[in-house]
Amino acid sequence: MTQLKDARSGVVTPEMEKVAAYEQVDVDWLQEQMASGRVVIPANRRHEGLVPCGVGEGLQVKVNSNIGTSSDRAILEEELEKLRVSIDAGADTVMDLSTGKDMDGSRKSILAASTVAIGTVPIYQAIVETVEDKGALIELDGDKIFEVIEKQAQDGVDFITVHCGLTLAALDMLKKQGRITNIVSRGGSFLTTWMLHHGKENPLYEEYDRLLEIAQKYDVTLSLGDGLRPGCLADATDRAQIHELMTLGELTRRAWKKDVQVMIEGPGHVPLDQVETNIILQKKMCDHAPFYVLGPLVTDIAAGYDHVACAIGGALAGAAGADFLCYVTPAEHLCLPSVADVREGVVVTKIAAHAADIAKGNKQAIERDRQMAVARSNLDWETQMKLAIDPQKARGYREQNPPEEDDVCTMCGKFCAIKQVRDYFTG
Amino acid sequence: MTQLKDARSGVVTPEMEKVAAYEQVDVDWLQEQMASGRVVIPANRRHEGLVPCGVGEGLQVKVNSNIGTSSDRAILEEELEKLRVSIDAGADTVMDLSTGKDMDGSRKSILAASTVAIGTVPIYQAIVETVEDKGALIELDGDKIFEVIEKQAQDGVDFITVHCGLTLAALDMLKKQGRITNIVSRGGSFLTTWMLHHGKENPLYEEYDRLLEIAQKYDVTLSLGDGLRPGCLADATDRAQIHELMTLGELTRRAWKKDVQVMIEGPGHVPLDQVETNIILQKKMCDHAPFYVLGPLVTDIAAGYDHVACAIGGALAGAAGADFLCYVTPAEHLCLPSVADVREGVVVTKIAAHAADIAKGNKQAIERDRQMAVARSNLDWETQMKLAIDPQKARGYREQNPPEEDDVCTMCGKFCAIKQVRDYFTG
Numbered sequence: 001m002t003q004l005k006d007a008r009s010g011v012v013t014p015e016m017e018k019v020a021a022y023e024q025v026d027v028d029w030l031q032e033q034m035a036s037g038r039v040v041i042p043a044n045r046r047h048e049g050l051v052p053c054g055v056g057e058g059l060q061v062k063v064n065s066n067i068g069t070s071s072d073r074a075i076l077e078e079e080l081e082k083l084r085v086s087i088d089a090g091a092d093t094v095m096d097l098s099t100g101k102d103m104d105g106s107r108k109s110i111l112a113a114s115t116v117a118i119g120t121v122p123i124y125q126a127i128v129e130t131v132e133d134k135g136a137l138i139e140l141d142g143d144k145i146f147e148v149i150e151k152q153a154q155d156g157v158d159f160i161t162v163h164c165g166l167t168l169a170a171l172d173m174l175k176k177q178g179r180i181t182n183i184v185s186r187g188g189s190f191l192t193t194w195m196l197h198h199g200k201e202n203p204l205y206e207e208y209d210r211l212l213e214i215a216q217k218y219d220v221t222l223s224l225g226d227g228l229r230p231g232c233l234a235d236a237t238d239r240a241q242i243h244e245l246m247t248l249g250e251l252t253r254r255a256w257k258k259d260v261q262v263m264i265e266g267p268g269h270v271p272l273d274q275v276e277t278n279i280i281l282q283k284k285m286c287d288h289a290p291f292y293v294l295g296p297l298v299t300d301i302a303a304g305y306d307h308v309a310c311a312i313g314g315a316l317a318g319a320a321g322a323d324f325l326c327y328v329t330p331a332e333h334l335c336l337p338s339v340a341d342v343r344e345g346v347v348v349t350k351i352a353a354h355a356a357d358i359a360k361g362n363k364q365a366i367e368r369d370r371q372m373a374v375a376r377s378n379l380d381w382e383t384q385m386k387l388a389i390d391p392q393k394a395r396g397y398r399e400q401n402p403p404e405e406d407d408v409c410t411m412c413g414k415f416c417a418i419k420q421v422r423d424y425f426t427g
Numbered sequence: 428m429t430q431l432k433d434a435r436s437g438v439v440t441p442e443m444e445k446v447a448a449y450e451q452v453d454v455d456w457l458q459e460q461m462a463s464g465r466v467v468i469p470a471n472r473r474h475e476g477l478v479p480c481g482v483g484e485g486l487q488v489k490v491n492s493n494i495g496t497s498s499d500r501a502i503l504e505e506e507l508e509k510l511r512v513s514i515d516a517g518a519d520t521v522m523d524l525s526t527g528k529d530m531d532g533s534r535k536s537i538l539a540a541s542t543v544a545i546g547t548v549p550i551y552q553a554i555v556e557t558v559e560d561k562g563a564l565i566e567l568d569g570d571k572i573f574e575v576i577e578k579q580a581q582d583g584v585d586f587i588t589v590h591c592g593l594t595l596a597a598l599d600m601l602k603k604q605g606r607i608t609n610i611v612s613r614g615g616s617f618l619t620t621w622m623l624h625h626g627k628e629n630p631l632y633e634e635y636d637r638l639l640e641i642a643q644k645y646d647v648t649l650s651l652g653d654g655l656r657p658g659c660l661a662d663a664t665d666r667a668q669i670h671e672l673m674t675l676g677e678l679t680r681r682a683w684k685k686d687v688q689v690m691i692e693g694p695g696h697v698p699l700d701q702v703e704t705n706i707i708l709q710k711k712m713c714d715h716a717p718f719y720v721l722g723p724l725v726t727d728i729a730a731g732y733d734h735v736a737c738a739i740g741g742a743l744a745g746a747a748g749a750d751f752l753c754y755v756t757p758a759e760h761l762c763l764p765s766v767a768d769v770r771e772g773v774v775v776t777k778i779a780a781h782a783a784d785i786a787k788g789n790k791q792a793i794e795r796d797r798q799m800a801v802a803r804s805n806l807d808w809e810t811q812m813k814l815a816i817d818p819q820k821a822r823g824y825r826e827q828n829p830p831e832e833d834d835v836c837t838m839c840g841k842f843c844a845i846k847q848v849r850d851y852f853t854g
Contacts, residue, residue, distance in 0.1 A: 071840035072831050099842055128842070175852070180800040181845065182852040189844035196851050231845075232800030233785065233793075272746050273786035298742060298782040300796040300803070303811065304820035308738050308775050312782055315725060315739045319699050333803070333811075334821060335828035335837040348735050355725040355739055358660065359699035366660075369727040373607040373659030376727070376760070384730065384760075393731035394761060401762035404499050410762040413498035415526055415555070417616035418608065418658070424623050425602070425609045 002219040003041045005259035007034035015041045019054035024364060033058055037252070038288045040261040042093065042117040042221035047156035051115045053092045055263065056290040060362055061318040061353035062092040064119070064292070064326045065346050067110070071128075073336050074100025080113055082342040087116055089346035089390065091327070093159070095119040099128050099186075108155055117158035119223060122149045123187040123204075140194050142203035150214050159221040161265065162211060163187050164204040165247035166227035168195060174228060174240035181231030184268075188227025208251060212258040221261040223292055224248040229268035232300050236270045237278060249285040263290040263324065270296035275313055279320040292324040293317050306332035307345045311352040318356025325349050347390045354389070377418060379407040429646040430468045432686035434461035442468045446481035451791060460485055464679070465715045467688040469520065469544040469648040474583035478542045480519045482690060483717040487789055488745040488780035489519040491546070491719070491753045492773050494537070498555075500763050501527025507540055509769045514543055516773035516817065518754070520586070522546040526555050526613075535582055544585035546650060549576045550614040550631075567621050569630035577641050586648040588692060589638060590614050591631040592674035593654035595622060601655060601667035608658030611695075615654025635678060639685040648688040650719055651675040656695035659727050663697045664705060676712040690717040690751065697723035702740055706747040719751040720744050733759035734772045738779040745783025752776050774817045781816070804845060806834040 006013050012031055019041055020027035033039040039056030055062050065086035067079045079098070086094050096110045096118060103125045111118050126148045130140045149160065166188055174182065183189045191202055204211060215222050228244045230236040248264050255262040264286045270278055275296060282291045296313035297306055310328035318325060329337035329345035337345065357365035368387060375383035381398070388394040401410050408416040433440050439458055446468055447454035460466040466483030482489050492513035494506045506525070513521050523537045523545055530552045538545050553575045557567045576587065593615055601609065610616045618629055631638060642649055655671045657663040675691050682689040691713045697705055702723060709718045723740035724733055737755035745752060756764035756772035764772065784792035795814060802810035808825070815821040828837050835843040 070837055071842060072837040073828070073840075099840070124842075179852075180797070181804045183848045184844050186839055186842055186844045186847075189847035190842075192848050192851065232803065233796050234800055271785050272742060272782050299778060299785060299816075300799040301781065301814055301816050302778050303815040304817050304824055305774060305778055308735055308778055309782070311735050312739050312742045312779060315699060316743065330820075331824050331828075331838070333836070333838075334824040335830075337838075347732060351726060351729050351732055351735055352739060354728065355699050355736070358726060369660050370607070372727040373661055376659065377608045387728055388730040389726075389728050390731050393757075397731055397758050397761040401500070401758075403762075409760070410497055410499040411758070411760075411764075412613055413500075413526070415498060415551075415613055415617075417611050417613045420613075420616035421610045421619050424619065425606075 002216060002259045002261060004261050007031045015043050015052040018052050023059050037256050040221050040263055040290055042158040044156045044158045044218050044220055047158055049115055053117055055324045061356045062324045063349045063353050064093045064095055065091040066095045066097050068096045068098035069100025069106060070336050071099055076106050081339050083110055083113055085339055085343045086346050089343050090350045091346045093117040093119060097121060099124050111156045119159040120152055120157050121161040121187050122152050123190055127190045137190055138194055138197045145203055146210055153214055153218040153220045159223050161223045161225040162204050163191055163225040163227035164208055164251050165244040166191050166202050167205050167247060168201055170228060170243045173243045177238050177240045179235045181235055184231030185227045185229055187225060212255055212260050215260045216258050222255055223263045223265055224251055226265045232269050233271045237274050245285055252286045252289045263292045266291055266293040267296050268294055269300060272298045275316045276320040279317055279322050283321055290323040293322045294326040295328055303333050304330055307348045311348045314349055314352035315355040318353055319359035325353055351389055429643060429686045429688060431688050434458045442470050442479040445479050450486050464683050467648050467690055467717055469585040471583045471585045471645050471647055474585055476542055480544055482751045488783045489751045490776045490780050491520045491522055492518040493522045493524050495523045495525035496527030496533060497763050498526055503533050503536060508766050510537055510540055512766055512770045513773050516770050517777045518773045520544040520546060524548060526551050538583045546586040547579055547584050548588040548614050549579050550617055554617045564617055565621055565624045572630055573637055580641055580645040580647045586650050588650045588652040589631050590618055590652040590654035591635055591678050592671040593618050593629050594632050594674060595628055597655060597670045600670045604665050604667045606662045608662055611658030612654045612656055614652060639682055639687050642687045643685050649682055650690045650692055651678060653692045659696050660698045664701050672712055679713045679716045690719045693718055693720040694723050695721055696727060699725045702743045703747040706744055706749050710748055717750040720749045721753040722755055730760050731757055734775045738775045741776055741779035742782040745780055746786035752780055778816055
């Protein structure tokens with residue numbers, strides 16, 4: 001049984017109950033949303049201790065944080081600290097993107113420590129181990145991909161990125177298109193190398209039913225990846241990208257037929273004026289399956305501040321209907337993020353998600369801002385700190401620079417506007 | 428003579444030449460834009476060493492940084508360092524919002540040190556000195572406001588915020604409206620206190636012609652302030668805010684009749700879904716005078732990260748037609764910003780302005796991102812650093828976490844996607 005099958009059978013699962021309570025929505029409505037595929041609850045039956053989270057239309061916009069070792073830096077304790085910091089800062093899910101040594105060990109540690117849904121990109125492990133064992137990624141055996149997927153599913157991974165829409169036809173479209181950055185998806189680049197070297201179709205596309213069987217067995221949610229996502233603004237919304245999206249739309253329906261939960265992954269680098277178009281295209285072509293976007297970054301030149309470029313695009317995407325925002329840290333494009341970078345990335349992406357929720361009329365989000373406004377109006381600093389998106393940082397600023405009068409701040413000091421006119425507008 | 432009068436007389440000034448060259452636009456087109464009031468060049472004839480900058484329709488979106496002492500913290504050298512950092516990080520203008528001791532001295536020092544246009548809010552000095560001399564702001568003499576304005580104009584201030592639309596009628600509208608945060612504009616709160624105490628009209632509205640005479644004499648650009656800007660999302664786009672905006676529209680035409688350059692100031696705190704509406708309203712009601720927005724912040728709960736909430740709103744506002752973004756620092760709502768906060772605020776707001784420029788099809792902005800994409804595709808790190816919005820921060824990340832192979836980064840290490848597929852898509 002999967003959450004989708006249950007929803008279609010009219011069964012309200014404990015996971016649906018928890019998600020409905022958290023979101024303050026009617027559980028029958030939620031079950032209908034899930035039955036239509038518009039909402040997923042990534043929850044592998046083997047992930048013990050998971051607090052389930054819903055993603056999709058009508059729910060609050062969710063935020064994912066990426067952690068994991070790389071070949072250049074593989075310190076498990078550091079990645080576990082990033083997991084803790086992510087959850088503390090409000091990440092709704094975390095992806096383990098490890099490519100460093102002992103990937104099985106780090107994944108199991110992360111799953112054991114996580115209360116939030118964990119995602120992975122299994123092709124990473126398939127490729128890294130192939131390179132280790134056989135010296136080159138072109139030596140990858142197609143079966144190896146499915147073996148890794150099954151192993152990760154058994155471990156309790158809640159959702160997996162699988163680049164099933166990266167077909168030979170899509171690569172042909174890409175070559176004819178002509179791009180500046182071609183392929184920037186790591187998984188996409190591995191598959192492309194293998195496919196073009198052997199002249200063979202992508203196993204994740206060709207043997208998609210095999211993938212569906214595993215996903216169905218463990219209730220792993222498929223996050224259909226965008227191997228051809230644009231790597232720069234100039235490449236956005238081009239024929240290669242949209243070709244892959246169309247394939248993902250077809251694969252969505254095939255997954256639903258097997259009761260497998262599906263999300264669609266999206267860009268990437270997108271100019272601000274094309275963000276809404278990208279959301280509309282995905283919603284139409286993929287029958288309103290949840291949309292999981294990476295950023296999008298609205299400029300290519302924000303190295304060191306890509307979390308901000310991502311927050312701009314993410315807020316706009318969320319307001320236009322994107323359901324799930326993958327964070328970006330200040331270290332994006334430059335190096336593996338530190339623990340502090342991870343925290344900054346999560347908070348900033350939460351701000352984007354929250355701004356989108358308000359724009360879409362989410363009552364909980366609007367109410368929190370209203371309470372903050374009342375606290376400001378009352379010069380009630382303690383409540384302001386509690387309601388702040390990151391109380392720790394807000395308190396730090398205030399404490400390092402204390403005002404002479406307790407009820408104001410050092411920006412305006414005794415000339416505080418709110419204090420000034422308070423007596424004229426009360427009672 | 429003002430730049431506006433010159434433009435209307437068909438005179439192309441050296442300032443117009445410089446702005447046209449910087450913006451890569453035709454100078455005759457620029458002169459027409461200025462003649463119609465859609466573009467201003469804030470350039471007091473007495474500000475020596477000024478590099479003029481244009482603000483308005485068809486030009487790149489500009490960024491302002493706020494500096495200045497407060498009653499709780501008044502260290503001139505620190506504010507001069509903020510000026511230098513602002514200009515270095517790309518601020519197009521700087522406002523001196525000092526309310527600490529020796530305001531004449533700090534303003535003169537800032538003007539002497541600045542190559543960018545300097546703005547002020549003269550009501551601050553009028554009030555602070557009244558409180559010092561007479562013990563209470565209600566003792567303000569209406570003439571004092573104009574004396575301060577003339578003094579600041581003589582010193583070379585390029586643009587001044589004047590809350591001329593904050594009338595008794597607007598305050599009546601505000602009272603009937605009912606708000607959570609009432610008035611959060613410092614200048615607005617001073618004037619409101621004075622007006623309601625004495626039951627008298629705002630001198631800046633009642634003696635507007637006197638203001639225009641001074642502005643005309645020195646070519647000080649009026650930045651018509653929004654004393655009733657919303658201080659929280661719940662108060663946005665209400666009757667009080669729009670009443671003031673309508674008055675500013677009337678005052679814009681009166682300024683143009685006297686050849687005085689005008690910008691309009693806008694909010695503030697605005698939900699994402701109301702940002703575009705605010706731009707359309709201003710452009711329609713104020714005959715397309717340049718729009719100078721503060722943020723807007725798209726959530727109230729981002730204390731410690733209000734620069735990001737501001738970047739989201741600013742990017743969207745800029746794309747919708749706002750011409751000029753006033754930055755917000757991470758310290759907003761908490762304390763007077765440090766030098767580091769100022770730098771962060773400017774860079775992040777520049778990202779918003781740049782994203783907006785791209786969305787509007789600005790060729791220079793698009794070209795810079797294209798070059799960055801080419802550098803990424805070529806794994807040309809030196810060019811990436813040069814094109815980054817803040818090379819200093821980008822280099823810092825890369826240098827603190829050097830990769831094993833020089834041409835990649837530690838995020839993907841040897842599994843770099845670009846490197847992986849490079850051979851398949853070249854030649």
